[in-house]
Amino acid sequence: MxxxxxxxxxxxxxxxxxxxxxxxxxxxxxxxxxxxxxxxxxxxxxxxxxxxxxxxxxxxxxxxxxxxxxxxxxxxxxxxxxxxxxxxxxxxxxxxxxxxxxxxxxxxxxxxxxxxxxxxLEVAATVLSNTRVGFLKAGDVFLVHGGAGGIGTFAIQYAKALGATVAATAGSPEKLQHCLDFGADYAFDYHEDWVAAVKDATGGADMILDIIGAKYLESNVKALKKGGRLVVIGLQGGVKGTLNLGLLLNKAATVTATSLxxxxxxxxxxxxxxxxxxxxxxxxxxxxxxxxxxxxxxxxxxxxxxxxxxxxxxxxxxxxx
Amino acid sequence: MxxxxxxxxxxxxxxxxxxxxxxxxxxxxxxxxxxxxxxxxxxxxxxxxxxxxxxxxxxxxxxxxxxxxxxxxxxxxxxxxxxxxxxxxxxxxxxxxxxxxxxxxxxxxxxxxxxxxxxxLEVAATVLSNTRVGFLKAGDVFLVHGGAGGIGTFAIQYAKALGATVAATAGSPEKLQHCLDFGADYAFDYHEDWVAAVKDATGGADMILDIIGAKYLESNVKALKKGGRLVVIGLQGGVKGTLNLGLLLNKAATVTATSLxxxxxxxxxxxxxxxxxxxxxxxxxxxxxxxxxxxxxxxxxxxxxxxxxxxxxxxxxxxxx
Missing domain, CATH: 3.90.180.10 (Medium-chain alcohol dehydrogenases, catalytic domain)
Known part of the structure; x- marks a missing residue:
C-alpha cells in the first residue's frame, strides 16, 4: 500500500x-x-x-x-x-x-x-480528557492559550458547554475576535499583561489548558486562583521552566502535564x-x-x-x- | 489569660x-x-x-x-x-x-x-489530607522525605496501613533504622543517589510526600513513575525550583503543593x-x-x-x- x-x-x-x-x-x-x-x-x-x-x-x-x-x-x-x-x-x-x-x-x-x-477526534479527545485531568466543572473559570488554534477553538466551546466561564489568549485582533466568535467570555492579547487581565476579569483561573510549557509556567501559576489546576499538554515554549512552589502552596494549586x-x-x-x-x-x-x-x-x-x-x-x- | x-x-x-x-x-x-x-x-x-x-x-x-x-x-x-x-x-x-x-x-x-x-492532630491531618490530595491507594509505591521526622514517622505507618509499599529518605544510619523500625520497606540516605535507589528498588514512586520543595523538585519528578503525583507540603529547601515539563508530560505526572x-x-x-x-x-x-x-x-x-x-x-x- x-x-x-x-x-x-x-x-x-x-x-x-x-x-x-x-x-x-x-x-x-x-x-x-x-x-x-x-x-x-x-x-x-x-x-x-x-x-x-x-x-x-x-x-x-x-x-x-x-x-x-x-x-x-x-x-x-x-x-x-x-x-x-x-x-x-x-x-x-x-x-x-x-x-x-x-x-x-x-x-x-x-x-x-x-x-x-x-x-x-484528536482534538476532541485531547480537550475532553484534559478537562477531566483538570477537574473542570460548571461555574469554573477556564483559561486556554492559543484560543484561535485547533485545540483552543474546540476547548472554548467545550468548556462553555460544560458551564464554565471561558477566557482565551491569542496574538492578533483577528484571532481574539475568533475566540469571542466561538463563545469565549474574554479574549486577551498575549503580548500584553494577560495575567493581570485574567485576574481582573475573573479573579483567576480554576483551570488552565496550556500548550506553551516552560515559557508560561510562572505566569500560569500566577493566573491560577486557590485550588487551581494547570494542565500542560504542549511545550511550544520550552521544556524546563521555573516553578514557584511557595506560590503554588499558598494556592493549594496543581501542575499536571499529560499527552494522549x-x-x-x-x-x-x-x-x-x-x-x-x-x-x-x-x-x-x-x-x-x-x-x-x-x-x-x-x-x-x-x-x-x-x-x-x-x-x-x-x-x-x-x-x- | x-x-x-x-x-x-x-x-x-x-x-x-x-x-x-x-x-x-x-x-x-x-x-x-x-x-x-x-x-x-x-x-x-x-x-x-x-x-x-x-x-x-x-x-x-x-x-x-x-x-x-x-x-x-x-x-x-x-x-x-x-x-x-x-x-x-x-x-x-x-x-x-x-x-x-x-x-x-x-x-x-x-x-x-x-x-x-x-x-x-496536626501531623495526622497533614498526612491524611495530603495522601488524599495524592490519591494514594493500596499497592502504590509511596516515598516520603524526612522519614524520621514527625510527619515522616507518621506517614510511613499510615501509608503502610493503607497497603502501600513505602520508601523513606533520611540522613543518618540511626534515622534510616528509625524509618525501618516504623515499617518502611526501604530507607535511603539522602546524601547518596536516592532517585536511582528508589527506581531500582520499586520502579519509581506513585506518590511522593515532600517537605523540601525547590531543592528536590527535579529529583522528585525523576523518581516518579507514570501517572505519579508529587505533593509538596514544605519548603525547607527553597521556594523556586526547576520543573522539567517534558519529563512530567512523558510521565503524565502531577505536582501539587498544599498547606493545611x-x-x-x-x-x-x-x-x-x-x-x-x-x-x-x-x-x-x-x-x-x-x-x-x-x-x-x-x-x-x-x-x-x-x-x-x-x-x-x-x-x-x-x-x-
Missing part, C-alpha cells in the same frame, strides 16, 4: 510517498481503508525525529484518520466491513490503510462528512467512548462548531506540513486520499 | 509570656482550657515573621492543642463543658485558653493521654472528622505508634523552639500548661 515514508528525519523533504506492507489486523483490531488523515503539530515533531512513536507502534506518521472498515481481527464485536469510522491512533494514519484497536474507532460525528471528520499518545490503549478507548457519547451530540446540536478545515491531497503532504508550520494557518488540515 | 506574645518577630527572645484577653466563643465555636500545646516548625516561621496567620485569625502562635471544654457558643451541638478534646487551629494554641470551630475539635485518640495528644493552615474551616472540619474516624482506630490497635514526645513547661517556650530548630530533635515537642 502507499504510505508516507520518512527515511531520515528532517525538514519537509524528508516526507516521501512510498510502498509498505498493508498491515494485518490482530486480535481486537480493525483494518481501515483511509479516506482522510488529520495533520497535527506532533506529526511535524515526529518527522523531525523529536517525537518517536511508543514502543511496538508503526513508525508511519499520523495520529488520527477516517475511513471505511476493510477487515476485522479476531474478537472484534462492534465493527464490520463497510462501516465508517474515525480513529485515534498512536501512529500510522498517513497511509492507504491503518489498523487500530476497535475501542479507538468510533462513529463519525453526526452531520460531519468523513473527510472533515478525520480532523476532529502515550496513554495505554484501554484509557484511549475509554476516552474515545466518552467523546462519542458526550462530544458528538454537542457537534450534532451546534453547541460545538468546527472551524473550516483545509483539504490537501495526500500526495502533497509536504505542502500540508509547510502550511501548518507557516504560522498563518487557521483551523485543521486534512490529507485527502 | 496567659499567652505567648511576640512583640517584634525575631529569634527565640521574641517569645515572651504575657497577658491577653481570654477569647469568647462565637457562633459554632467552643472555648477550651489548654492542657498542652503542640509545637510545629511553622510556629518558628511565624515567630520570625515569615508565616503570618490567615486574615481574621488571632496572631497568637499555635496550630494545635489539647484541653478541656470551658464554654460553648451558640449552635454548638457536639461539645459541652468538661469534654476533653484535641483541636486543629489556624492560630492561638500557645495560650491558657483558645477558641475553635466545633468541627475542628475532636476526641483525643484512644489510649493517648491529653498531653501527648496535643502533638498528634490556609484551607477553609469547612475543609479542616471534614479532615478532622476523617482523622477521628480513620486514623484514631489505627492508633488504638497499634497500626500507628507515636514516637515519644518531649514535654516542656509552657513557661519555657523559648527552650522548646531552640530544641526544635537545633536539629538533633527527634519526635514531637509539646508545651505543658
Amino acid at each position: 502507499r504510505a508516507v515514508v520518512v527515511e531520515t528525519p528532517g525538514d519537509v523533504d524528508a516526507l516521501t510517498i512510498g510502498q509498505i506492507d498493508t498491515p494485518v489486523p490482530g486480535q481486537g483490531e480493525v483494518l481501515v481503508r483511509t479516506v482522510a488523515s488529520g495533520v497535527n503539530r506532533a506529526d511535524v515533531l515526529q518527522r523531525q525525529g523529536h517525537y518517536p512513536p511508543p514502543r511496538g507502534v508503526t513508525d508511519t506518521i499520523g495520529l488520527e484518520a477516517s475511513g471505511v472498515v476493510a477487515g476485522v481481527g479476531d474478537g472484534v464485536t462492534r465493527w464490520k466491513e463497510g462501516d465508517e469510522v474515525v480513529a485515534l491512533l498512536a501512529g500510522g494514519g498517513y497511509a492507504e490503510y491503518f489498523v487500530v484497536p476497535e475501542g479507538q474507532a468510533i462513529a463519525p460525528p453526526p452531520g460531519v462528512d468523513l473527510v472533515s471528520a478525520a480532523g476532529v 499518545r502515550f496513554r495505554p490503549d484501554k484509557e484511549k478507548a475509554s476516552i474515545c467512548q466518552a467523546v462519542e457519547q458526550e462530544v458528538w451530540p454537542m457537534l450534532g446540536d451546534g453547541r460545538i462548531r468546527l472551524a473550516p478545515e483545509t483539504r490537501i491531497p495526500f500526495e502533497e503532504v509536504r505542502r500540508a506540513h509547510e502550511q501548518l508550520v507557516g504560522g498563518g494557518n487557521v483551523g485543521k488540515i486534512v490529507l485527502v486520499h | 496567659r499567652a505567648v506574645v511576640v512583640e517584634t518577630p525575631g529569634d527565640v527572645d521574641a517569645l515572651t509570656i504575657g497577658q491577653i484577653d481570654t477569647p469568647v466563643p462565637g457562633q459554632g465555636e467552643v472555648l477550651v482550657r489548654t492542657v498542652a500545646s503542640g509545637v510545629n516548625r511553622a510556629d518558628v516561621l511565624q515567630r520570625q515573621g515569615h508565616y503570618p496567620p490567615p486574615r481574621g485569625v488571632t496572631d497568637t502562635i499555635g496550630l494545635e492543642a489539647s484541653g478541656v471544654v470551658a464554654g460553648v457558643g451558640d449552635g454548638v451541638t457536639r461539645w459541652k463543658e468538661g469534654d476533653e478534646v484535641v483541636a486543629l487551629l489556624a492560630g492561638g494554641g500557645y495560650a491558657e485558653y483558645f477558641v475553635v470551630p466545633e468541627g475542628q475539635a475532636i476526641a483525643p485518640p484512644p489510649g493517648v493521654d491529653l498531653v501527648s495528644a496535643a502533638g498528634v 493552615r490556609f484551607r477553609p474551616d469547612k475543609e479542616k472540619a471534614s479532615i478532622c472528622q476523617a482523622v477521628e474516624q480513620e486514623v484514631w482506630p489505627m492508633l488504638g490497635d497499634g497500626r500507628i505508634r507515636l514516637a515519644p514526645e518531649t514535654r516542656i513547661p509552657f513557661e519555657e517556650v523559648r527552650r522548646a523552639h531552640e530544641q526544635l530548630v537545633g536539629g538533633g530533635n527527634v519526635g514531637k515537642i509539646v508545651l505543658v500548661h
